[in-house]
Amino acid sequence: ETGVTQSPTHLIKTRGQQVTLRCSSQSGHNTVSWYQQALGQGPQFIFQYYREEENGRGNFPPRFSGLQFPNYSSELNVNALELDDSALYLCASSLDRYEQYFGPGTRLTVT
Amino acid sequence: GIQVEQSPPDLILQEGANSTLRCNFSDSVNNLQWFHQNPWGQLINLFYIPSGTKQNGRLSATTVATERYSLLYISSSQTTDSGVYFCAVGSGGGADGLTFGKGTHLIIQP
Numbered sequence: 001e002t003g004v005t006q007s008p009t010h011l012i013k014t015r016g017q018q019v020t021l022r023c024s025s026q027s028g029h030n031t032v033s034w035y036q037q038a039l040g041q042g043p044q045f046i047f048q049y050y051r052e053e054e055n056g057r058g059n060f061p062p063r064f065s066g067l068q069f070p071n072y073s074s075e076l077n078v079n080a081l082e083l084d085d086s087a088l089y090l091c092a093s094s095l096d097r098y099e100q101y102f103g104p105g106t107r108l109t110v111t
Numbered sequence: 112g113i114q115v116e117q118s119p120p121d122l123i124l125q126e127g128a129n130s131t132l133r134c135n136f137s138d139s140v141n142n143l144q145w146f147h148q149n150p151w152g153q154l155i156n157l158f159y160i161p162s163g164t165k166q167n168g169r170l171s172a173t174t175v176a177t178e179r180y181s182l183l184y185i186s187s188s189q190t191t192d193s194g195v196y197f198c199a200v201g202s203g204g205g206a207d208g209l210t211f212g213k214g215t216h217l218i219i220q221p
Contacts, residue, residue: 033208037152042197045208056206088152092209098142100209102154 002027004093004103012109013081021076021106023091032074033100034066037088049074050096086110113138117198117212124188125220132183132215134198142201143174144209145183147194154197157183188219 035043045058049068199209
């Protein structure tokens with residue numbers, strides 16, 4: 001059984017640029033959730049995709065968007081990057097929105 | 112939205128000691144998970160425990176849903192237990208994702 005994987009592991013971008021982060025869900029899971037974790041804080045929920053549809057969203061602006069593909073993998077896109085977007089981005093997969101399993105994360109630095 | 116409070120925020124113990132971490136939440140939940148975050152940022156699943164009691168080796172957890180709290184017990188601590196422990200809860204159909212507490216930073220000294 002393959003766990004949740006994320007790419008890339010690290011990324012450095014300039015303010016104003018756009019970024020795409022990728023997540024492959026655990027085998028058999030149909031739900032992917034994305035979280036942002038700032039330094040010293042707990043993760044914060046960005047949004048969730050269930051069977052290719054966004055079905056829940058946290059308090060994040062529209063420049064945070066996403067996709068889920070038929071194989072249940074997912075992308076997180078962030079436009080017009082700001083310095084405060086520097087964080088660890090975590091992807092979690094689950095079966096039918098219950099117990100969530102997290103990937104290793106992508107550490108994004110915006111300069 | 113639902114509020115999650117974890118205590119204590121920091122805990123320093125000697126190897127071999129036992130500890131109890133607490134998680135209080137403000138509303139009914141149908142998902143409660145405990146995680147250990149390692150130094151590289153990976154969240155390791157410890158327990159999925161919206162109610163009841165579970166044990167896994169030196170770790171055990173109890174959730175009293177009617178009183179809106181959960182406890183994580185670590186016995187005979189080892190230095191590898193060091194790290195941040197998070198409690199996270201979810202409600203409704205799960206579409207609001209998990210709400211995390213601020214974590215308990217545990218340091219086990221040799």
